[in-house]
Amino acid sequence: MSDRPWYEIDLPEQLMSPSILVYPDRIDENLCRMIALVGNVDQWRPHVKTHKLPQVVTMKRRLGITRFKAATIAEAEMTATAGGEDVLLAYPIVGPNIERLLNLIDAFPATKFSALVDDHETLRRIDEHAQRRGVRVSLMLDLDVGMHRTGFPLSASGTGFSSSASGTDFSSSASGTGSSSSAAGIDRALRFYESMIDRPGIHALGLHAYDGHIHESDPNTLRSTIEEAFAPLWQLRDRIVAAGHPSPKLVLAGTPTSRHLAEIGDVEVGAGTTVLWDAGQPRLSPDLDFTPAAVVVARVVSRPSTSDANRTGNGLLCLDLGHKAVASEMPAPRVAWLNLPDAVEVMHSEEHLVVQSPAAGSIPVGTLLYGLPTHICPTMALHQDVGVVRDRRVVERWNVVARDRRIRF
Template sequence: MNDPVRSTSEWYAVDAIDAIDSPALLVYKDRVKENIRLVKSMVNDVRMLRPHVKTNKMAEVCSMMLEEGITQFKCATIAEAEMLATAGAPDILLAYQPVGPKAERFANLIKAYPSVHFACLTDSEAGAKHINRVAGEQGIVINVFIDLNIGMNRTGIVPEKALPLVAFILSLKHVQLAGLHGYDGHIRDTDTNLRQQKSDEGFRRVAVLHGEIAKKYQRSLKIVMGGTPTFPTHAHRQHVECSPGTFVFSDWGYKHAFPDEPFEYAALVITRVISIVDEHTICTDLGHKSVAAENPLPRVHFLNAPDVVPSGQSEEHLVLRVANAAQYRTGDILYGVPVHICPTVALYDKAYVVENKQIVAQWEVVARKRSINF
C-alpha cells in the first residue's frame, strides 16, 4: 500500500527534498506560468490587468508576468515598487498613501527611474498636501489616484464626498490627478451572483464620481478596482483595470472560498516531523515564524497528510493530532498549503523553485524587506 507521507508520485513531491532544510518555501514555476495564463484568459484585454505583487514579492515572478505582456502593476510598499522598477515594469501604482518619510522615499525612487510611470494613493487634503510638498522639494510631479472607501472601511474617502478633494488636488502644482482606486476586499461571497451584485453596487458609486469629474473638469480618469476575489466581477467593465494578486500562487483560503476561480496551488511550505509525542500526537517545525498566523487553526493543510488536525502552535513548533503516530517517522516531510499565502511568503528570505520535481533555482523574496535601496 502506497504511503502518502513518503510518496514521490504526487505533483508536489520533490526529488532529493532531503537536502532542503525545513521549514522552506517552494514555488512551482510551471504552475505559476499556468496561473498567469489563466488570469489573462479571464479579461478581454491584457492591458486591463494591473496585478498586485504583495503576494509574490519576487522579481522573477514579476518578470514572468512582464514576459506575458502584463505591463501595469500594483504594490503596497516602497520595496515592492523598487523591485518592480528593477524588473523593468513600466507602470507602477503604489496602492498606499505615503506619509512621513515614505513620501520622500517614493520621490527618490521616482527620480531614480525616470522612464517608469509611478503613481500613489491619497484620500485626504492633508495627504495630498504632504505629497505635493515633498514633490515640490524634489522638483518633480507625482501622479496620484484618489483612494475610495466603498465598504472596506480601512482607508479611503467615500465617493459621495470626494469631489472637494478632486478640486483640491487639481489646485496643487506638484501633484497630478491620474485616477480613482477602489478596493473591495470585503466582498468575499462564495456565491458568484451575490459577489457580482455587491461588486456592482460598489462600482456604481465609483462610476458616478467618475462621471461627475468628467463632466465638471473634462477629465477621464483611470479606474483601478478589485483583488483576486472580485476581479472577475470587474473584468467585463469598460476601461477598468483589475488588480488580482493572490492568483499567482493561490492558497487554501481563496481556492475553497472561490471555487469558480481556476487557479492552482503554485507555492507550498515544507515541514518535517521533529518529534513523536504519543500514539496520537506528532510535532513539526512549522511554527508561527513559518506560516501566516493571523487565522485560527488550521493555518496550513497538508497535501500528503490531509487528515492531521493541528492542535497547537508556537514560534518554532506545530503540534498535530493524528490517527496513528506509528505511521510517521522523525524526519518525514509534509507538504503544506497555507490558508493565507501572502504573509507566509513574507516570512521567507528565499524560495526554492521547482520544475519537473527538481529544485532548479532559488529566488530571493527581495521585497519582504522594509527597504532595498530607497
C-alpha cells in the same frame, strides 16, 4: 505518466525545513489563466505583494504585462528594478515615505510611479515636496467602498452606503440611486479630486478602491454586493467627466471580485493571489480556477503522545512550522497538508505546529510534509528565499527581495 503527486521533489533529504517551494511552470499557467479571465493584459495590474520576487515580475513582463501594484516602497523598487514600466504604490504615502517615493521617481525615470491619497493634509504635503523637487507626482484618489480600512468615504457619514436600486447595471452611472448621504459623500469626493487637479505638483490620475470585505461565495450574491458597493464610485466617475475633466483611470478589485469588475472593460483589476494561489482563496472564490504554484514544507520533529491520543487512536505529530514560518493571522487551519490531508491542528507556537492524525503512528520523525498555506502572501514574507522546482528538482533559490521594508531607498 508518473503517479507521483505534482508537488513531490527528488532528493527531499537535501531540502532544509521549514521552507517554501515554488513551481515556475504552474506560475506561468496561472498567469495565462488570469490574462484570459480579465480579457487582456492591459486590464490586469497584478499585485506583487503575493510573491515579492523579481523573477515573477520578469515572467509577467514576458507575457506582456506592464502595469503592477505594490504595497510598500520596497515592493515598488523591486518591481522597477525588474523592469516594471508602471507601478502603483497602493498605500497612503506619509512621513519619510514621501521623499522615498520621490527618490524612486528620480532613480527609475523609465518607470511611471503613482500612489494613493485620501487625506487633505497628506495631499498638501506631497504637493509641497513635489514642487520643491520640481516634479509632478501621479496620485489616485483612494475610495472606501465598504472595507473601512483606507479611502475617502463616499457616504457623508463615512460609515458605509445605502443600498442601490435593485437590478442596476453596476458599470453604469446608476443615476437616481443611492441615498442623500451617498450624494453628499460623492460631492465631497468630487471636490477632493478637483483639489488634486488644481495642485501644480500633483497629477490626478484616477480612482482606486479595494473591496477586501466582499467574500461572497455565491456568484449572484457576489455580483449584487459588488453592485451596491461600487454604485457611488460609478457616479463619482461620471461626475468627474461631466465637470469637464478627463475620464479617471480606475484600479479596483481584489481577487474574489476581479472577474466581475474586469467585465466593465475600462477597469484595471489588482488581483495578486492568483499567481501562486493558496488554500484560503478557493473558499472565498470558488468560481475561480487556478492551480497551486507554491507549497510550504515541514518535517516531523517529534511524536508526542497523550492519554487522549492513545485512547482515540489519533496520534500527535510536532512539525517545524511555527508562527515564524507560516501566516497565522487567521484561525486554524493555517495549512492544508497535501500528503497528510486528515491532519488537524491542535497547537501552534513560534517554532512548532502540533497536528493530530489517525496516521500519526505510521509516520516517523523526519518525514517531510507538503502543504498549502491558507494565506500565501504573508507566508512569503516570512522566508528569506524559496526553492525553485523544475522537473522535480530544486534547481536554484530565489531571494524574496521585497520581504524587506527597505532595499536601497
